[in-house]
Each structure stands twice: as C-alpha cells, then as structure tokens.
Amino acid sequence: MPPLPVLNLHLQRTNPTLFSKQLVKACHEIGFFLLEHDLPNSICERALSETRLFFQKPLEQKMSIYYGHEPSFRGYMPMGVENTEGKTDGREQIEYAAEYGKWKNSSGRCNHNEEEHFYHRLRVAENPWPDTIQPSLRPAINDYVDGVLKIGDQLRDALCLGMGIDPSHLSDSMFRKTSGDEQEPNFWSMKLVSYPPPVKTTNNSASDTEYGVGAHADSNFLTMILQDAKNSGLQVQTIDGKWIDVPPTPANVLICNIGELAQIFSGGYLMATPHRVLRPQDSRISLPVFYNPKLDHVMESMVNPEELTWNRKGQNQWLRKENALMGSVGENSFKSLARSHAEVFKRHHGDLHILGDGRIQLKKNT
Numbered sequence: 001m002p003p004l005p006v007l008n009l010h011l012q013r014t015n016p017t018l019f020s021k022q023l024v025k026a027c028h029e030i031g032f033f034l035l036e037h038d039l040p041n042s043i044c045e046r047a048l049s050e051t052r053l054f055f056q057k058p059l060e061q062k063m064s065i066y067y068g069h070e071p072s073f074r075g076y077m078p079m080g081v082e083n084t085e086g087k088t089d090g091r092e093q094i095e096y097a098a099e100y101g102k103w104k105n106s107s108g109r110c111n112h113n114e115e116e117h118f119y120h121r122l123r124v125a126e127n128p129w130p131d132t133i134q135p136s137l138r139p140a141i142n143d144y145v146d147g148v149l150k151i152g153d154q155l156r157d158a159l160c161l162g163m164g165i166d167p168s169h170l171s172d173s174m175f176r177k178t179s180g181d182e183q184e185p186n187f188w189s190m191k192l193v194s195y196p197p198p199v200k201t202t203n204n205s206a207s208d209t210e211y212g213v214g215a216h217a218d219s220n221f222l223t224m225i226l227q228d229a230k231n232s233g234l235q236v237q238t239i240d241g242k243w244i245d246v247p248p249t250p251a252n253v254l255i256c257n258i259g260e261l262a263q264i265f266s267g268g269y270l271m272a273t274p275h276r277v278l279r280p281q282d283s284r285i286s287l288p289v290f291y292n293p294k295l296d297h298v299m300e301s302m303v304n305p306e307e308l309t310w311n312r313k314g315q316n317q318w319l320r321k322e323n324a325l326m327g328s329v330g331e332n333s334f335k336s337l338a339r340s341h342a343e344v345f346k347r348h349h350g351d352l353h354i355l356g357d358g359r360i361q362l363k364k365n366t
C-alpha cells in the first residue's frame, strides 16, 4: 500500500518553492499528507490531555455544554447523535468554531423579509466552554487552535504558490489576516473527538456501530488533525477505491487533507479525498481543525485546469450528484452540519429545507 507523503514545514521557510511543489503534488495525487510542524509539543500534548480529561467526566457534566439547545451546532455531542450517510457514528465530541464577539451582529434568525443569509445563524459570540467543570480546557484549546490556524495560513499561501497563483488573491479577499482584527474572523471550526472502542457482546462480536465516522469528504478548505500517538483507525480512500491506513502519529505531526472548497478553488486539481475512521481497539482522541475563509465568501476556481499537468489516474470518487459542491463557505458548511445532525436541524431550523444534494432552501411561507 502506498504510504502517505510526509512534508516538513521547516522547508517552507528554507526552500518555499520546493515545499510548494511537494505540497501541490501530495494534494493533487492523494489529497492527504503528514506534516511535521514546529508548534510546541507542550501545546499539542496539553490540548490532547485536556480533551481526554473532559471525555472521562460523567455524562451529566459533559451535558452541561450540550449542543442541542442552540441553532449553531456548537458544544457537546454525546454518542449516537451524529450520522454520516444515514449511519450513526461511533464517537462523542465537542464542536467549536470561530467566536464572532462584536461581529456576531446577526439576529441568528432569518425570515423572508430580511436580507440575511440562513448560514449567519452559525455566527456565535462565544463558544460554550465548560468553565465550571474544567476551566483549563478553554486556554488549552485556544492555544492549540491559534497555532494550527497559523499553519493553515502558511499551507494556504504555499498551495497558491505551487499552483502559480499570487497568494494575495486568496488571502486579501477571502481570509482575515491572523493578526488584524478590523474584519470578522475566518469561519474556522474544530472538533474535540473521542472514539471509544466498540462494546463487545458475550459472543465477542461488536454490538454497535462499525465506524467512528463514516466515509465522507470535508466541506471546508483544509483540515489539520492532531491525534494521540497510540491509535489511529483513520483511513483514506485512494483514487482506485482502496482504503489505506493513516499510521499512529506523534504530537509533532499533523495529518492534513484537502476539503471541498480547495477542490473548487483549484478547478478539481486538488482533491477533497474521502476518508473514514474505524472504531479503535483502545480509545482514541483526535483534534481536527477545519480551516476556512470568512463565512460570507464564495470560492471560485482560480486556475484553468486545462493548463495544469494532471498526474492522477482518475477523478475524485466523491463527485456525486448527491453532494452539491457549493463555493459559498456558509452554504457548504451548513450542508454538512445539517446532514450530520438531522434532529437539531429540524428543531432549530424548521423554516429551512434540505434537498437531496445538500443544498438548503427557505421553506415557502414560514
């Protein structure tokens, strides 16, 4: 089985042209790579251990930040509430996203008379942090996300360079600069995920769901994942339909993959690769960060695909009529949240209707 490409972020500083070339090759041919990075080990280990601590708490404590009370799909999602492709996923998680503070500005509601996009409901002033039961989680996760988003900026610019696009075309119009605060934040999101091992029945067969998360492609621009070193179970689908294992990786490695928005941006040259997670033998923690432009932006192809050299033998398997690829950051993000959390979507967004391909429409006369 072909191993995943390994890149080292240090090369981005010493030889940016070579790094960009390696990056684009990996993202074109498989859409997944392992990245050796220089985010301090202490930040990564602290984020993992604080996450592990949270999931060891009793259910009623974790439910203090339950996500189902709010329309924004943020907070604690217990085992059994999430599905992929109609099958229940075998994981529990906390989902967080960009905090909008003074930019929230939105009623969180939309109606037929307002010029407000339904996906503005995803803007929240502050995430639901479990400060009363674990005040140390918030700073640990904030430090981790800040560091990973900076790596995302570097990878975004390197992707542009490698594709022959001036990086400022993307960074100026679609992304807020990491250091500036005069614009609303980029719509990043993240998960703190716990994959418990399957519960065995007396005849030793697994009694519950087969996958930690079922096969899917990510709807965002670029994903970066830290996992605990002992376990993986993450699998990537190659272009010929085979599943390959992502190995266990230490804290100085991020598993990175292309999302649908980068596929759109590159005219399909970079691939939003299907992946899934098997249930682990032993429990597994992972911390995926989903890097994205601002919520209101609409991604378009910035290259002429015919001018690029295609090395890949086939098309992305995930291009299916059941999955509309929408350049709108807000619409594409809402698609995967609504699909994965049908109950919460119905409860809080009864005025919206989701079509078979994931597009969302306002119901008439609500």
Ligand SMILES: O=C(O)CCC(=O)C(=O)O
Pocket: 191, 193, 213, 218, 225, 227, 234, 275, 276, 277, 286, 287, 288
């Ligand atoms: O936990 C992982 O390693 C991957 C999770 C994932 O693919 C997702 O949440 O989109």
Ligand SMILES: [Fe+2]
Pocket: 216, 217, 218, 275
């Ligand atoms: Fe994913």
